[in-house]
Every structure is written in C-alpha cells, then in structure tokens.
Amino acid sequence: MDLLPLLLLLLLHLVVHCSTAQPSPGYFPSYRYRPLRGFYRGFNNLWGPEHQIVAGDQRSVTIWLDSHSGSGFKSIKPFRNGYFSASIKLQPGYTAGVNTAFYLSNNQAHPGFHDEVDIEFLGTTPGKPYTLQTNVYVRGSGDGTVIGREMKFHLWFDPTAGFHHYAILWNPNEIVFFVDDVPIRRYPRRNAGTYPMRPMWLYGSIWDASSWATEDGKYKADYRYQPFVARFTRFTLHGCSAFAPPGCLPVPPSGSGAAGLSPRQNAAMQWAQKNYMVYNYCSDPKRDRSFIPECRS
Numbered sequence: 001m002d003l004l005p006l007l008l009l010l011l012l013h014l015v016v017h018c019s020t021a022q023p024s025p026g027y028f029p030s031y032r033y034r035p036l037r038g039f040y041r042g043f044n045n046l047w048g049p050e051h052q053i054v055a056g057d058q059r060s061v062t063i064w065l066d067s068h069s070g071s072g073f074k075s076i077k078p079f080r081n082g083y084f085s086a087s088i089k090l091q092p093g094y095t096a097g098v099n100t101a102f103y104l105s106n107n108q109a110h111p112g113f114h115d116e117v118d119i120e121f122l123g124t125t126p127g128k129p130y131t132l133q134t135n136v137y138v139r140g141s142g143d144g145t146v147i148g149r150e151m152k153f154h155l156w157f158d159p160t161a162g163f164h165h166y167a168i169l170w171n172p173n174e175i176v177f178f179v180d181d182v183p184i185r186r187y188p189r190r191n192a193g194t195y196p197m198r199p200m201w202l203y204g205s206i207w208d209a210s211s212w213a214t215e216d217g218k219y220k221a222d223y224r225y226q227p228f229v230a231r232f233t234r235f236t237l238h239g240c241s242a243f244a245p246p247g248c249l250p251v252p253p254s255g256s257g258a259a260g261l262s263p264r265q266n267a268a269m270q271w272a273q274k275n276y277m278v279y280n281y282c283s284d285p286k287r288d289r290s291f292i293p294e295c296r297s
Helices: 004-020 139-143 263-276
Strands: 043-047 052-054 060-065 071-075 079-089 098-105 116-122 131-137 151-154 164-170 174-179 182-188 201-208 228-241 277-280
Touching: 043 201, 060 071, 060 201, 079 098, 079 201, 098 164, 098 228, 116 164, 131 174, 131 182, 151 182, 151 263, 164 228, 182 263, 201 228, 263 277
Parallel strands: none
Antiparallel strands: 043 071, 052 060, 060 228, 071 201, 079 164, 079 228, 098 116, 098 201, 116 131, 131 151, 151 277, 164 174, 174 182
C-alpha cells in the first residue's frame, strides 16, 4: 500500500484543523468579573414586557419576537466605561429579518445625536450561518453624517446549539469586542470626533429588521416561523457608572492592566479576522473614506 497519499491527507487535515481551531487568548475576562446575581439588580424591561420572561432565580431572561411585538431590556444605570457581557443562545431555523442585539447606547438621552456600540446577530435562512455584526456609532450615527463602522463575522461554532459568551469592553482608550474571550475586533480612540465618550446604558433586544438585516433585506421576517426566541444569561456589568467618583479606574482589555491587547490576544484576534471576518467597512470600496478618518491611517 502506498502510504504517501494517506500521509498527505492527514497533513492537510492537521493544517486545516490548526487554522480553524479556536486559539487561547491567554486572558479570560468572562471569568475575571462576577456575573449579576439577579436580572433585576442590573436591568429593567424597556418594551414588550409580555414578550419577556425572567427566570425564577433571575439568572436568565428569555425574549421573543412575533407578529405583535418584540422585546427589550435596559440597564438601570448608565456607565462611562466598563466590561459588559452575557451568554446568549440564538434561535435555529428560519430567522431572516430578525435582529438580536446586545449593545451600549445613549439614544434616549441624546435622541438624534447619540453614541452606540453594537453586537448584533443578523437572522438567516436555513443552511446559512448567522452573521455577527459589530458597529460603532458616534454622535448621531457618525460625525454628523449617517456613518456606521460595521465589521461582520461568521462564527466558528453554531450559536444556536448552546450558550456562548459575548462582550464589549469600552474604556477611554479603546473598544474591544469579545466572543468566548477571543477578541474579534479592537476599535482604538484616534480622536474625539470618532470615539464615544458620553455615558451609555446597556441594552438587549429582539426586533424586526427585515429592511436590511438578512442579505441587505433580500429575506424578510416570516411569521409562519414565530416566535423567534433569544435567551440571555450570565450578565456582567463591571465598570464605572456615570455617578462613580473620578477615582474609579477604567477596565483594561488585558491582564497586564495596560492599554491595548497582549501578544496572545492580538494573535487570537488576527486568527478570528483572517478566518471568520466577512465584511470590514474600511475595505469597502463603496465607502467614502473622507467620513472614516480612522481607515486612512
């Protein structure tokens, strides 16, 4: 028997596996900060209360969208920086047009001129993966113009098969998005005009975004498949509230306490972006770079 073809096949398998296996970032903020002991210690219902169920022990909340309404919740306090996370499980099957979001915003305090930092799961059709969209809006959707800063990813696991941990770290120097402690995106502060600095609240929601969420609106929400359900647990709100004293220190993105990511975190982020990023606003030839100065450097 000629073993060479078999050895080559095994080598190819190892190369593919090594390129797609989740690397260790070396630092695990989801285990560093204690989750809330009860949902109502940190959040209140914002809308759609009849489409929201909080577990008896308050450790989890289920929200859903149907043809009547979606639902959302909001943190009790605004924050000026912090680490914000939750474990989330998404709905399988047909979810086109459905947006499940976990995000920071001050839209209610500054309507029409707000800041926002988003993790959004864009619904999909059977056989196609969910898209996780990250976004940063600044001062009314971006420097006085409607400018989003989207980066989109397909995940290296099935987000409907179990709970996975998603987080936003926001401090005066940078915003970092995490998936299961792997940093998938770092958005550094370049100047005051492109960085959110005003206090924001933490939100979770599920709603009908048929006009744009799935393949730019090609596929709409189909209520024959309702209800569309999202489950949240292991909430963490760790940081400086808007009312904290000036001595409250911002949360660092790495174990060293310094700004920026560690070398292992950077390597993990490069792995995620190389293998799973499907859209980067800085690489979009249709975008006017005069409105996104951070992409010119």
